[in-house]
Amino acid sequence: MTGALGNTLKELLSSTTGKTGVAFFITMVAISVFALTTNPLDFGVRLWNNPSEWADNPKNVPPGWIGGGVKHTVFEATEPTEVRQTARGVESVYAFDLDYGYDDAPTFTSFSLERVSYDTRPTTVTVSVERPDGRAVSLYRHVVPAPRPGETPPVVRYEDTPFRVFLTGETSVAGEVSRFLQSEFGAQIPATELVGEIDRAVFGTPDAQGGGEFQPLKGDYRIRVLARSSGAQDSIGGVKFVVGGSSFGLMGTDSIGRDLARGLIFGFPVALTIGLVTAVMATVIGTTMGIISGYTGGKTDISIQRFCDVLTNIPLLPILLFLAFILGQKLWIVVAVMIVFGWPGLAIVIRSMVLQIRSGQLMEATAALGASRWRIMFRHIFPQMAPFVFAQMIFFTPAAILAEAGLSFLGLGDPSIPTWGQILDQGFRTGAVYVGYWWWVLPPGILIVLTALTFVLIALGMERVVDPRLRMARQ
Amino acid sequence: MSLLEVRDLRMHYATREAVVRAVDGITFGLERGQALGIVGESGSGKTSLSLALMRLLPRNATGYSGEVTLEGENIAALSDDGFRQLIRWKRMSMVFQGAMNSLNPVLKVGHQVAEPYLQANRGGKGPAQERTLELFDLVRLPGEVVNRYPHELSGGMKQRVMIAMSLVLNPSLVILDEPTSALDVSIQAQMMNLLKDLKRDLGISFIFITHDIALASDLCDRIAVMYGGQIVELGSSEDVFLSPKHPYTQRLLDSIPRLTSEEAPVFISGAPPDLTAPPIGCRFSPRCPFAFEPCADRVPPAFIVKEGHESRCWLLEQGQ
């Protein structure tokens, strides 16, 4: 039996298709291992479907390697650049330098504070931008909430969830910027019109003729975060300032800013698990039932065959949809249903092979020698079919992966585990396909096809082992 | 003028690993109205020879060469299409081994018999039907069989259909490839009688391919013994059967179990030669009990034992 599988492997590696398939497979396994070691197992619930995790990413932007546009920049600091003692207490300055040379404004700007602790007077934080033209614009002022009645110092705020403000959409910021434009350029632009457009004003100069248009202002910017506190015992865990880019990461982002590359990478172990678990289980059950059916004969045979007949005549997709719809969107249910509907087809083929082998003389001889039924079935019959069974298993794998992808695409995927099909589904439902967000819909599809193709190629490479007739024809 | 002259016919075919020299320099002749038996064990190239004669080359055939003269015309020189149109079934037809699979399962047998007749435009459907019925009568099949499908017929009936089919265009030569090996012994005897009658009544020439030398000597005027893709002995049935000169022929005859003899049948030890790398000299030499100095290295020529009887064995060199 090891001999048969060894030969199969040798034959597999002797063909180009087989070699390509095996190489793909090894790559996928490597990526899967990487994905599982670098991500928590509850990636789906804890990270992927948690919007705050992705809040600082730009939305609906193409991959970074596409070039052009504003580069996504995240400034983070835990220690202030400068600390000044003043009469009223301590001033900590966090300064970030930004060399801005783009023709567009950032897609957004945001600011976050983490773990602020103070003794008596709440810390005050202000955010301002010094522009290359020497003007400075104050954007935002924030006072950390006062102590609650009965709360004893030190007072700690923003420990579990950071304080985050989306500057681009903040009305108070719009007011500040409106006043800035008025005083520096004499431009009359009401704050309400500036909400959402703030960055174009901050990183540009208003057109002389007005009309609310801005010319981008290139050069060196300095973002200053100033924290005033009463004494040295007060502290700030970290500040963050994000200049939203017009491209992101390896694979771009979706409509809630998720880094698609991470979702795609996590999709590898999921797809492989779905495919392999389904295929292995369906093959094991199918082979066992087929051998039992063919070797035992009689009533057992008839009932197994009738049962298989019924199951193979049921169209899989509607039933799968129905069950996922009724029983809930759980990955294991989908896998279980595919196993239940997958094995009968194989059992029918295996049975007819067993009938052929059983009538052979070797079997009669072994039976005459007094070998037990089970021994004959699994020591003598099974090894003869091993390569075929193995090929069937490989062939079944892409079917399972494609079925799950289709189901996910219809919105019946398991929400706790991100799959390529789900990413595609979200892309399709949010209309990404109609507005040309190719980075959202192409890669998951390509990965689904490549994964399925991997197994098809391996199966194709094994064709010669399994079908001796073909071996003759290729000679 | 003899009916068929074959000179140095070769057909090799390539597998992934090597070239199989299945037909490797065959030379023989056949007179009109005579039957030639080609005898040899399985793998000796008998069937490949018949396919080479019909030019039904397998897809992987390489090195097809030699001269085949049918009624004075070198048919090996014809183009493939010319060969198909002029020779196949019209002048040379064949009854294939294993009648089970030789008939198309989804066509009525009568249609399959008449098909070459219609194709050759010897007349319309009516005459074709008549001809089929006439042939069925000849091979002793009831006329209603024409409307049956192959799976409704017994093995013997199918073989008769195949024989009828081979005769439909009145060929001068019919090649019979193991026509009886798949049949029961009683049916085999009927079939042999039928063939003898056909030979006598119609004056058709046969090439009768079989592994059974006794059967061959019963029907055939001459016998060629094949071994390893070559003819090792060729002579009249009596000469080959009664005084075989090649050690292989002798072993072959000794291996037939005889009811009347006390001697146990002798089996030929060793395995048939590997035709991808046959022995350099005589191909039988590794298995031959009489092998001596020249056998392993030099190919034996055809030694004339007597008029019309030749054998390729170095033992005969001294006798000449």
Added chain:
Amino acid sequence: MSIAKTLAIRALTLLGVLFAVLVMVAVTLGATGFSDRMLTAIVNEEVRGLRQGLAQTVRDPDQIERAIQEHRRELEESYDLDRPWYFRLPGMIGRVVMLDLGEARTLKTADGSSKITSLIAERLPRTMLLVTTASAITAVFGLLFGVKLATKVGTRADRIASLFSATSNALPAWWAGILLILLTYLVLSAFGVRVFPPGGMYSVPPPEGVIPRFIDLLWHAALPIITLVLISVGSWTYVVRTMVMNTAQEDFVTVARAKGLPEGRVMRHHILRVAAPPILTGLILGLASSVAGGILTETVFNWPGMGRLYYDAILAVDESVVVALTFMFTLIYITARFTLEVLYIIVDPRVRYQ
């Protein structure tokens, strides 16, 4: 065994399949409490209607309440809601078998009917239009290429074709559809030409006149049909090629050649006649399963057929439609299989006399 008996056994098996699916669907609905919720929703709907009606005529709230409670009890009794779900199984299965499929909760036909049978009657022809056209095109191309390739087994063309077939095996129809939509979008944004519409069945508003409307329909059907053909023609070609190749190795084909028949006749009369039944099987089963597979393609192209209806029913959580369509898909599938058995008997004499 006689033909009639063979067919009868097949028919019984397939009816068994239909029955099994129905029971499975019904039991799943019952055991998960879905069926209770479905019926309760219907009862609530009717009670609400009654309450509104009564509120206009009757003044006394207690009287209304009593009447409503009475009515609710009657309704629950009539729907068997007062008994465990398995008592409803026979009735439910019986109704579905009689094609009494009930009413959809939210989905409606173009002329406003919410009867599920009318919904299906409206949608099925549209699905058939896609599926049959695509299958016909696929069959023709597959046969032409497959037969051609069978004579070239092992050549470069054959290897390329088998690779293409492998790829199309791995290519889900819905993703191919998305690709095509994306492609037409790119063409639109690059050249300003809308080659094919990304979805729907008619332009909005639809053109006047029968012929322009028909052309509009074809224009909208083109992309889904191209998708279906694209993903199935490869494997179909491969199936034909393998069938023809296997048959071409049979002894009777050598005999046919020996008989001096020209290659064309050997192919048509001897190889294809024998390879036809399995090829036919592939075609009809492909057709049957693409009706169900249309769920995805129709969703992608927003084609208002049976598949899209199924998708909409899932989105709208319209259980009765989901159940009815699951049943319909199975019915279509097994009808196709039975047709196949009958056709097989016509085409293959071996089956006829077994």
